[in-house]
Amino acid sequence: MAAPVLCWSALRQAWPGQPLLLDLPPGQVAVGERLFLHGPSGCGKSTLLALFCGMLTAQSGQVSLQGQDWAALPAGRRDAWRATHLGFVGQQFNLLPWWPALDNVLLPARFSPARARAAAAAAGGLEAAALDLLERMGLSPALARQPAGQLSVGQQQRVAAARALLGGPALLVADEPTSALDEDSRAAFLQTWQQACAQAGSALVLVSHDRRLAEGFDRVLHLPSLNRAGPPAGTRKGLS
Numbered sequence: 001m002a003a004p005v006l007c008w009s010a011l012r013q014a015w016p017g018q019p020l021l022l023d024l025p026p027g028q029v030a031v032g033e034r035l036f037l038h039g040p041s042g043c044g045k046s047t048l049l050a051l052f053c054g055m056l057t058a059q060s061g062q063v064s065l066q067g068q069d070w071a072a073l074p075a076g077r078r079d080a081w082r083a084t085h086l087g088f089v090g091q092q093f094n095l096l097p098w099w100p101a102l103d104n105v106l107l108p109a110r111f112s113p114a115r116a117r118a119a120a121a122a123a124g125g126l127e128a129a130a131l132d133l134l135e136r137m138g139l140s141p142a143l144a145r146q147p148a149g150q151l152s153v154g155q156q157q158r159v160a161a162a163r164a165l166l167g168g169p170a171l172l173v174a175d176e177p178t179s180a181l182d183e184d185s186r187a188a189f190l191q192t193w194q195q196a197c198a199q200a201g202s203a204l205v206l207v208s209h210d211r212r213l214a215e216g217f218d219r220v221l222h223l224p225s226l227n228r229a230g231p232p233a234g235t236r237k238g239l240s
C-alpha cells in the first residue's frame, strides 16, 4: 500500500493564553483521498489546516507531508517542500491583483520546477496547462488575460483554485473554498474540483461549515469545539 500523503500523530494545540483548542487522535490522508473537515465556528479548523500545511508547528504531536516531518525542516526548506507538494486555497485568495489571472495560476511553477514539469507534461505546455485549468474552473481565455484584481470575487476564488491545482501537488488543502460562490454554483464547482484532483491524483482536505458539500468525499472528519458548553471531551462523537 502506498505511504499516506499526510500523516499526524496525536495533536494537541492551544494558542498562547487560551484554553486547549485541538485534541486530535492520530490520522492520515491516503494518496488521492478526499477528506471533508467540518465543525462549528471557532473549533480550530483553520488552525488544524495551518498544522497540516506546516505554517504552524504542533505544540504536542507531529505532522508529516509526503513522509517529511514539518518540524524537522528549516524554514527555507519548509517553503520549498510546501511549494512542491501542496496546493492551498484559503479564505483570502492571496492573488497578485495587477497580474493577469493566468500568471497567478502559473505562480507555483516559478517556485517548484517539479510542478512546472508535471503541468507542462500533462497539457503540452505550461501556459496551456494553466489555461486548461482556468477553463475547467469556468474562466474563458479572455478572462484569463485580465488582471486578477478586476475579476469578481467568485472568479478570483476560481483562479485561486486553479493555481492550487497546477502541476498536481500531492495534497490540496482548501479552507472554505466556495464561500464567495452563490449556492447554486457551489456543488458544481466542488464537483469540478474533485474531478480535477482525481485526474491529477491529488488528495484533498477541504474545510467547510456546510455539511451538504460533503457529498463525493471519501471521509468526513468532525472537529468538535472543546471550549463550548456541551458533552465532556471523553464523550465526543464523530472524530474518525
Ligand SMILES: Nc1ncnc2c1ncn2[C@@H]1O[C@H](COP(=O)(O)OP(=O)(O)OP(=O)(O)O)[C@@H](O)[C@H]1O
Binding pocket: 015, 016, 018, 021, 039, 040, 041, 042, 043, 044, 045, 046, 047, 048
Ligand atoms: N493567530 C492566532 N493567534 C491567536 N489566537 C488565534 C489565532 N488564530 C486563531 N486563534 C484562536 O483560535 C480559535 C480557533 O480559530 P480558527 O480560525 O482555527 O477556527 P475555525 O474553526 O477555523 O473558525 P471559523 O469556522 O470561524 O473560520 C479562535 O477562537 C481564536 O481565538
